[in-house]
Amino acid sequence: MSEPVKIGVVGVGYLGSIHAQIYTRLPEVTLVGVNDVNSDVGKRVAVDCGCNFYSNVDQLADSVDAVSVVVPTSCHGEVSLPFLHRGIPVLLEKPVAHTLDDARLIVNEAERSGAILQIGHVERFNAGVVRLHEELDRPRFIEVHRLSEFVERATDVDVVTDLMIHDIDIVLSLVRSELKYVSAVGASIVTNHVDIANARLEFEDGAIANVTASRVSAKRFRRIRVFADACYLALNFEDQQIEISRPGKRPPDARFAPIINSSIQVEPTPPLDSELAHFVDCVRNGKQPLVAGSDGLQALKVAYDVREKIEKSLHSLV
Numbered sequence: 001m002s003e004p005v006k007i008g009v010v011g012v013g014y015l016g017s018i019h020a021q022i023y024t025r026l027p028e029v030t031l032v033g034v035n036d037v038n039s040d041v042g043k044r045v046a047v048d049c050g051c052n053f054y055s056n057v058d059q060l061a062d063s064v065d066a067v068s069v070v071v072p073t074s075c076h077g078e079v080s081l082p083f084l085h086r087g088i089p090v091l092l093e094k095p096v097a098h099t100l101d102d103a104r105l106i107v108n109e110a111e112r113s114g115a116i117l118q119i120g121h122v123e124r125f126n127a128g129v130v131r132l133h134e135e136l137d138r139p140r141f142i143e144v145h146r147l148s149e150f151v152e153r154a155t156d157v158d159v160v161t162d163l164m165i166h167d168i169d170i171v172l173s174l175v176r177s178e179l180k181y182v183s184a185v186g187a188s189i190v191t192n193h194v195d196i197a198n199a200r201l202e203f204e205d206g207a208i209a210n211v212t213a214s215r216v217s218a219k220r221f222r223r224i225r226v227f228a229d230a231c232y233l234a235l236n237f238e239d240q241q242i243e244i245s246r247p248g249k250r251p252p253d254a255r256f257a258p259i260i261n262s263s264i265q266v267e268p269t270p271p272l273d274s275e276l277a278h279f280v281d282c283v284r285n286g287k288q289p290l291v292a293g294s295d296g297l298q299a300l301k302v303a304y305d306v307r308e309k310i311e312k313s314l315h316s317l318v
Contacts, residue, residue: 004030005280008064010057010079012036012045014153015093016070020049022276023068029280032063061086066116066283068276069093073157077102084109089116091279095165095303096296103300107293118279118289119296121169125274127266128240129170132226132233135244135264139174141227142209146237147217150190158193160186160303160310164213168199168306169291169299170224177205179302184309189216199306240268 005028009020012034023031033052036042046053054060060067061082066089069080076097080090084106096119097103110117123129144167154162172179179201186197196214203209222237232245242264250257282289 004028005283006030006032006063006065007280008032008054008060008067009034010036010060010067010069011071012042013070016068017045017048018272019068019070019091019276020045020051022273024049024051025273026277026280028284033060035060057082061088064088066090066279068279070120073161074098077106080106081109084113084115084117087113087115089118089279089283091118091120091276092293092296093120094122094169094296095119095161095300096293097300100297100300100304103297107297110293116279116282116286116289117293118282119291119293119299120275121166121291121296121299122271122275123166123170123237124173124291125269125271125278126237126240127269127271127274128235128237128242129224131242131264131266132224132235133174135231135233135242136174136226136228138205139207139226139228141207142171142174142211142224144171144209144211144224145221146212147214147219147221149218149220150195150216155191155193158186158197158307159195159213159215160197160199160307162213163215164197164199164211164306165299165303167211167213167224168201168302169295171201171209171211172298172302173295174226175203175205175207175209177203177207180204182302182305182309184306185313186310187314194307194310197306197310199309201302240266242266 007023031051033054034046035054043053068091070093071079080092083090146163181202184199186194189195195216198212201209225234234243245261247257248260
């Protein structure tokens, strides 16, 4: 593809408007237009981004090479399937869908039509996470905390779907082994949904991940610690920096090797910018995305398993 990639955005609320703004900054990309059920919001974003507002999604589909779909999760199938049916590449915000059946329909349609389907698990494009993949060979134990203060955004879903699914996806990408067992507990603190949750994921190769997510904490804290065969790494998602501990060379007169503590300098990059640039590169060069539809579906399956285990644990207390 030698011409600029023509992009559209469906759904330009808070996050969708950021998608639109980033596309205006990316090289070799033309933001053709946006669509939103709220025409006032859509027209305002179109003016801000210097593109067209399309009240009709079919007309937008006629005008673009690819599209970002940033609508409520319950609408993912309704909005993304017509694009995929026409073979138009779709960047679909996470999670894939509200139900596993809808998620399978979306992924299957992408496979049938051959359209690129990238799922918006943005933390995979965190520069620290990218470097973590490069440093690790065989994780043995992973501990993840994703804690946030309470805000009213996304309170129509539980914390597993809202926050924990990011880390479920990261864990599944780090541990290349079949998941063997899931256990989980959680509690509703403020909303009618689970607001704090902990899950233990056990894999066939013996690796274990302990994942905690909360949206009712006193302060924001987002960190992953990974223990491998010969090293320990800790990543702060916020500054994208990695601390590492490794055994050094054992002196002849010592019983044990010293532990060498250091840090890996990572050049921070805005993850969403990197994610959208990757999507454009996949569209331009016909590449498979880092987070394909099958990856998003697998993360959603595990999230559903976690939710089911939490519900059982809550019912046992009644």
